[in-house]
Amino acid sequence: MKIATFNINGVKARLPRLLEWLEETQPAVACLQEIKTTDDAFPADEFGKLGYHAIWHGQKGFNGVAILAHGVEPQETQRGLPGDDADDQARYLEAEVHGIRIASIYLPNGNPLPGPKFDYKLAWFDRLRAHAAQLWQSEVPTILAGDYNVIPTDKDIWSGRVIEEDALVMPQSRDAYARLLADGWADAIGTLNPEGGVWTYWDYQAGAWPRDHGFRIDHLLLSPECADQLVAAGVNKEHRGRDKASDHAPVWVELGERPNSPR
């Protein structure tokens, strides 16, 4: 079963690209971020034509997350990240699909820093870790998928020098991400590509795409029950090069019986 995450940078502007990606790669579940639409304008019918059921958490103008599931209704388990009643940004949605709990996460960017946006990012990270610990205790197979807005190490960016003062690489951001991994969550792409060099984002500016000046900020973190089932993971890089593409590429994991696992 393939589970994917895709920061689409506007579900309405990106709809043809998104639909063709679903048709071509056929993920069982797709987590979307930055849908940038209010709930009433979410194009659920278009996904329905391809057999996908959807839940979504929208917001006017920016942010917004969704979960699509092929042939089955996602069973929503959480809308909005717990831990701060004053936080009204649409950045977290969670559902159970085929017995797997799946979160679609759009972690705050955090720039500029220092300042309230960076503080919000770090506080959001703390809340995510606390909620993830609760999910862990439930022992339901879980995948925390989305745009974490963290470049985990210098192996995850084309050049470590270019954005050294950026919220994506600051030690506080990297430490917060590392704490999730230390809690036991497995970074699927990172685990299978220890040498690094895998990108999920290329800026629209400065010829970043044709020069392959990218970095890795979209992650799928797996609970042990899911990590044991991990057979492959990758990036649909080619989709980044198409007309009117998102600045992110889709990232996916394939779960199933591992051929070498003991019976």
Added chain:
DNA sequence: ATGACTGCCTCTGGCAGA
């Protein structure tokens, strides 16, 4: 090279993104 883009909701320019 100090440059370079894109979407959104219009206050069609300012904000947000990364």
